[in-house]
Amino acid sequence: MALERTLSIIKPDAVARNVIGEIYSRFEKAGLKIIAAKMKHLSRKEAEGFYAIHRERPFFNALVEFMSSGPVMIQVLEGENAVARNRELMGATNPKEAAPGTIRADFAETIDANAVHGSDSLENAAIEIAYFFSTTELCPR
Numbered sequence: 078m079a080l081e082r083t084l085s086i087i088k089p090d091a092v093a094r095n096v097i098g099e100i101y102s103r104f105e106k107a108g109l110k111i112i113a114a115k116m117k118h119l120s121r122k123e124a125e126g127f128y129a130i131h132r133e134r135p136f137f138n139a140l141v142e143f144m145s146s147g148p149v150m151i152q153v154l155e156g157e158n159a160v161a162r163n164r165e166l167m168g169a170t171n172p173k174e175a176a177p178g179t180i181r182a183d184f185a186e187t188i189d190a191n192a193v194h195g196s197d198s199l200e201n202a203a204i205e206i207a208y209f210f211s212t213t214e215l216c217p218r
């Protein structure tokens with residue numbers, strides 16, 4: 078078992094639904110600690126930079142538009158196998174295919190507005206955490 082950190086974003090649709098607390102509760106019940114957090118309304122440029130790896134995908138513009146459409150809640154989660162554990166809590170990218178009891182099954186309806194983002198590897202987690210947080214903003218305990 079490895080202590081890991083991962084980046085999580087509660088997307089504009091879930092912030093608008095007022096379910097930040099319910100989602101945080103799932104992280105905590107799964108043993109993930111929130112060691113940094115900020116609410117932010119991303120500019121187009123910030124959203125483009127964050128999703129740069131998806132630049133060639135057909136849905137890139139829609140994704141950037143959506144991610145900058147309203148405030149998001151961004152957090153660093155720390156815990157045993159945090160990357161995979163958070164992906165399990167999130168459920169499949171398409172909420173219609175997400176397992177019952179997952180965040181996307183319970184709080185999202187469409188693939189383009191799917192409630193949460195979570196880093197998909199330890200390597201990407203480090204890049205994504207550094208995109209939003211300086212090391213002095215992380216509060217491990």
Ligand SMILES: Nc1ncnc2c1ncn2[C@@H]1O[C@H](COP(=O)(O)OP(=O)(O)OP(=O)(O)O)[C@@H](O)[C@H]1O
Pocket residue numbers: 131136139140169170188189190191193194195196197
């Ligand atoms: N076919 C699609 N149409 C519209 N949006 C999509 C589509 N596929 C993916 N997306 C959006 O782009 C995001 C990134 O896609 P990716 O395939 O990396 O999914 P993911 O890793 O489950 O999601 P995320 O990176 O947000 O955690 C998805 O979360 C979703 O919001």
